Amino acid sequence: MEYKKSTDLYALAETLFPGGVNSPVRAFRSVYGTPLFIEKGEGPYIWDVDKNKYIDFCCSWGPLILGHAHPKVLKAIMEAVQLGTSFGAPSHHSLELAQLIIENNRFVEKIRFVSSGTEAVMSAVRLARGVTGKSKIIKFEGCYHGHVDHLLVKAGSGLATFGVSSSAGVPEAFAKETIVLPLNDKDALQKAFEQHKEDIACVIIEPIPANNGLLIQDKPFLTFLRELCTQYQSLLIFDEVISGFRVGFEGAAGYYNITPDILTYGKIVGGGMPVGAFGASKEIMSYVAPEGPVYQAGTLSANPVAMAAGAAQIKECLKPGFYSDICKKTVDFTKDLNDFCEKGGYPLRLIQIGSIFWMAFSSDRISRADQIDAKKMDYFKEIHQQLLQKGIYIGPSGYEVGFVSEAHSNEVLETASQAFKESIKTAFEVVKL
Numbered sequence: 525m526e527y528k529k530s531t532d533l534y535a536l537a538e539t540l541f542p543g544g545v546n547s548p549v550r551a552f553r554s555v556y557g558t559p560l561f562i563e564k565g566e567g568p569y570i571w572d573v574d575k576n577k578y579i580d581f582c583c584s585w586g587p588l589i590l591g592h593a594h595p596k597v598l599k600a601i602m603e604a605v606q607l608g609t610s611f612g613a614p615s616h617h618s619l620e621l622a623q624l625i626i627e628n629n630r631f632v633e634k635i636r637f638v639s640s641g642t643e644a645v646m647s648a649v650r651l652a653r654g655v656t657g658k659s660k661i662i663k664f665e666g667c668y669h670g671h672v673d674h675l676l677v678k679a680g681s682g683l684a685t686f687g688v689s690s691s692a693g694v695p696e697a698f699a700k701e702t703i704v705l706p707l708n709d710k711d712a713l714q715k716a717f718e719q720h721k722e723d724i725a726c727v728i729i730e731p732i733p734a735n736n737g738l739l740i741q742d743k744p745f746l747t748f749l750r751e752l753c754t755q756y757q758s759l760l761i762f763d764e765v766i767s768g769f770r771v772g773f774e775g776a777a778g779y780y781n782i783t784p785d786i787l788t789y790g791k792i793v794g795g796g797m798p799v800g801a802f803g804a805s806k807e808i809m810s811y812v813a814p815e816g817p818v819y820q821a822g823t824l825s826a827n828p829v830a831m832a833a834g835a836a837q838i839k840e841c842l843k844p845g846f847y848s849d850i851c852k853k854t855v856d857f858t859k860d861l862n863d864f865c866e867k868g869g870y871p872l873r874l875i876q877i878g879s880i881f882w883m884a885f886s887s888d889r890i891s892r893a894d895q896i897d898a899k900k901m902d903y904f905k906e907i908h909q910q911l912l913q914k915g916i917y918i919g920p921s922g923y924e925v926g927f928v929s930e931a932h933s934n935e936v937l938e939t940a941s942q943a944f945k946e947s948i949k950t951a952f953e954v955v956k957l
C-alpha cells in the first residue's frame with residue numbers, strides 16, 4: 525500500500541497542529557508509520573486519501589455503532605441542517621432524543637445535553653459536589669474520563685492514595701482532591717472510604733473500563749461500590765461515554781443492573797456528531813441551573829443537527845434484536861480468533877463484551893491497569909502494521925479497544941478474521957521479546 529498523500533498531508537499538519545493532530549492518539553506515536561488521512565467512510569469501510577480501503581474497527585473511537593454514513597443518520601442531518609445550523613434556543617430535536625433515552629432507560633429521569641464526553645463528565649462531577657457539598661472524588665487507575673483537570677490524575681506512590689497530576693498544567697491542589705484507587709479491589713475501596721468518610725462527593729468509574737485495555741470488573745466489586753457510596757452518602761457516577769448504548773440500550777447500568785446516581789454519555793449518543801450528556805434522577809438534576817445552584821451551560825449545547833443525528837442513530841439501536849445481533853457477531857469473531865491463538869500457542873487473547881473487543885497479550889484474567897505488560901505492546905505494534913497492510917484499520921494503540929458496528933456483516937468479519945490470523949502469525953514470528 526502507498527501512503528504518499530497521507531504522509532504529505534501529515535507533514536503539513538505538523539506545521540499547523542501540535543504533534544500534527546487535534547487529539548494525541550491520532551498521531552500514531554505508538555505504532556509504525558504516519559497517521560492516515562481519512563477521506564470517506566461507508567458502512568464498515570473507510571478510505572484514506574491514497575484510496576486505500578480498510579475495514580474499520582475504530583469507528584471514530586466508538587460513536588459509529590451503525591457504521592459510517594448510515595443513510596438514516598445522514599438523512600436526519602440533511603433535513604436538520606437545511607433549516608439552519610444553530611439557534612442557541614430550544615429546538616424540537618433535543619426533545620426527541622431526550623424522550624428516546626428517558627423512555628427506554630430506567631436510570632435516567634432527566635438529562636442535559638452538552639457537546640463532548642469530557643464536558644459531560646466535568647459537569648457530572650460538579651453536580652455531585654454541588655449536591656453533596658463535599659469536595660473529594662475517587663477515581664480508578666485505568667479509567668479515562670476525558671481531559672478534565674481533576675481526572676487527569678494518576679495514583680500517588682506508596683500508601684498515599686492522593687493523586688498526582690498526569691498532565692502538566694493541572695495544579696497539585698486539584699490533584700489532591702482526587703483519590704486514585706486500583707480497579708476491582710474491594711479492600712482499597714473500603715479503606716479509602718474509611719479514611720475520608722465525610723469528604724467524598726462522588727466515585728466516578730467506567731463500569732466497563734475500555735480506555736486502557738478492556739478491564740472487565742467483577743460484578744460483586746461494582747455492587748460493593750454501590751453499597752459503599754450509599755452508606756457514606758457519596759454519589760456514584762457511571763461514566764458510560766463508551767458503554768452507554770453500546771453493551772445494551774441501558775449501557776453498563778442495565779447490563780449489571782446497578783443503579784448509579786449520575787450517568788454520563790457521549791460517543792454513540794451523538795450519532796457521530798459532537799454530543800455528550802449527563803442524566804440522573806429528577807431530584808439530582810434539580811440542582812442544575814437554572815432550576816438549581818450548579819451552573820452549567822453551552823452555546824452549542826443540544827445543537828439541532830447533532831440532536832437529529834443522535835436521535836436517528838438511537839432509534840435504530842432500539843429495534844428488537846439490535847444488541848443481540850451485534851453481540852453475537854462479535855462473540856463469533858473473537859471466539860474464532862481465540863481458537864486460532866490457542867491452537868497456534870500464541871500468547872494473545874481477545875477479550876469481548878457486547879460489541880467491544882481488545883487484544884490482551886496474556887492468558888491471565890486482566891481487570892486492573894497494572895496487570896497490562898507494556899513490553900508486550902511491541903507485538904501490538906507489529907500486528908497493527910500488518911493489519912493496515914491487509915486493509916484493516918484498528919485504533920493506533922494497544923491500549924485501545926475495537927468496535928464492531930451493525931454494518932460489519934459476518935462476511936466482512938470473516939475477511940477481517942483472516943487478516944487478523946495472518947497478522948498475528950507474522951507478528952509472533954517477527955517480534956522476539
Ligand SMILES: *Cc1c(COP(=O)(O)O)cnc(C)c1O
Pocket residue numbers: 640641642643645668669670671730735763764765766790791800
Ligand atoms: C471518550 C471518553 C470520554 C471523553 O469524551 P470526549 O467526547 O472525547 O470528550 C470520557 N469518558 C469515557 C469513558 C470515554 O470513553
